[in-house]
Amino acid sequence: MFRGILNIHLIASTCTRRCSSYVKHTRYLFDLKENDEACRQALKSGSFYLFHNLLPLVRKSDAHFSAPVISAQELQQTLRRHGQDEQKIEDSVLLSCSQSSNAEFALDLGWMEKGSLEKDYDGTFTNLAKTLVLLDGRNGPVLAQAQALLRWHETHQFCGKTGQPTEKNLSGSKRVCSTNGMVYYPQMCPVVITLVSYKNHCLLARQESFPAGMYTALSGFCDIGETLEETVRREVAEEVGLQVESVRYFGSQHWPFPSSSLMVGCHATVQHNKINVNRSELEDARWLSLEETEEALQRNILLKPENGIVPVWLPPTWTIAHTLIHAWTQKQKAHSNGE
Numbered sequence: 303m304f305r306g307i308l309n310i311h312l313i314a315s316t317c318t319r320r321c322s323s324y325v326k327h328t329r330y331l332f333d334l335k336e337n338d339e340a341c342r343q344a345l346k347s348g349s350f351y352l353f354h355n356l357l358p359l360v361r362k363s364d365a366h367f368s369a370p371v372i373s374a375q376e377l378q379q380t381l382r383r384h385g386q387d388e389q390k391i392e393d394s395v396l397l398s399c400s401q402s403s404n405a406e407f408a409l410d411l412g413w414m415e416k417g418s419l420e421k422d423y424d425g426t427f428t429n430l431a432k433t434l435v436l437l438d439g440r441n442g443p444v445l446a447q448a449q450a451l452l453r454w455h456e457t458h459q460f461c462g463k464t465g466q467p468t469e470k471n472l473s474g475s476k477r478v479c480s481t482n483g484m485v486y487y488p489q490m491c492p493v494v495i496t497l498v499s500y501k502n503h504c505l506l507a508r509q510e511s512f513p514a515g516m517y518t519a520l521s522g523f524c525d526i527g528e529t530l531e532e533t534v535r536r537e538v539a540e541e542v543g544l545q546v547e548s549v550r551y552f553g554s555q556h557w558p559f560p561s562s563s564l565m566v567g568c569h570a571t572v573q574h575n576k577i578n579v580n581r582s583e584l585e586d587a588r589w590l591s592l593e594e595t596e597e598a599l600q601r602n603i604l605l606k607p608e609n610g611i612v613p614v615w616l617p618p619t620w621t622i623a624h625t626l627i628h629a630w631t632q633k634q635k636a637h638s639n640g641e
């Protein structure tokens with residue numbers, strides 16, 4: 303009894319500590335977003351992810367990529383060494399801040415010479431679409447966020463109404479029209495990603511542009527006026543000719559392609575398994591058994607062909623596609639164990 307109460311007390315105090323540090327950290331981030339002076343101070347001691355014309359700086363080791371984090375001091379030295387104005391650091395956009403209140407930014411050095419920057423930082427500015435699935439841990443989501451935000455700023459330099467320049471606030475959380483004061487905020491397109499299942503099989507598909515052997519769940523952009531459930535039903539009907547029976551929300555993730563999307567993951571069941579693949583949208587779609595899906599989950603990187611065929615592999619563990627498919631296998635196993 304005493305132990306039980308102690309445990310509850312410990313859980314409650316750990317939660318209070320964690321919750322209060324979360325709140326503190328969130329309030330600090332809010333201040334950096336809104337207050338130019340606070341952000342200017344944070345830029346002096348922050349950490350930076352570097353880009354060159356929207357290509358992130360990465361370092362390769364074996365088959366994996368990681369993104370180097372550059373300190374404000376290192377970045378200032380680089381700018382000085384190349385005879386550049388240190389004020390250019392203020393072109394950065396704020397990404398987040400660590401628990402120790404160290405702010406993280408992204409900066410596009412597209413106006414500088416690419417080769418010499420790569421030499422300075424012992425890395426390469428690489429196509430994110432090609433490296434994203436090879437990035438581990440936190441690197442994938444952070445570069446996805448950074449590229450999407452930098453791209454939004456690059457493509458929103460003028461007001462859509464007056465045609466006059468817009469100005470970035472220091473953190474990059476908005477742009478304001480220099481003449482009519484209209485405020486623009488970074489935007490994301492809602493996209494549904496749906497794992498369709500029928501009994502103990504799930505449906506995976508691929509587009510021609512995917513790396514060889516990579517399959518994933520069905521996805522599609524929401525049309526204006528649609529609910530998420532309506533998008534799920536329409537996309538499944540359009541892409542594989544099936545009628546959805548039930549839809550269940552699973553989770554979400556930001557995705558940087560083609561510009562910036564909010565991926566909304568759903569599970570859906572269908573009434574029968576006879577698919578009619580729309581070849582203008584998909585190269586292939588196929589039902590995988592629980593065992594086949596579990597094997598595919600173990601492979602989350604492009605593999606060498608076996609007898610001329612690349613085995614089915616799935617996006618990496620940190621993607622919504624992977625977690626959606628993994629959750630389905632867990633549920634199937636629990637179901638077959640009678641849980």
Ligand SMILES: NC(=O)C1=CN([C@@H]2O[C@H](COP(=O)(O)OP(=O)(O)OC[C@H]3O[C@@H](n4cnc5c(N)ncnc54)[C@H](O)[C@@H]3O)[C@@H](O)[C@H]2O)C=CC1
Pocket residue numbers: 491493495518519520521522523555557559560563565583617621622623624
């Ligand atoms: N994070 C993840 O795990 C996954 C992410 N995705 C992402 O989902 C996104 C959408 O998937 P798709 O099957 O290609 O969508 P889709 O099935 O809706 O087809 C794409 C087409 O939709 C049209 N479209 C409508 N609204 C659009 C908009 N706002 N932006 C761009 N095109 C629009 C265009 O004609 C485009 O060619 C892709 O960007 C893809 O990278 C896809 C699978 C897994």
Ligand SMILES: [Mg+2]
Pocket residue numbers: 520521522541583
């Ligand atoms: Mg699609």
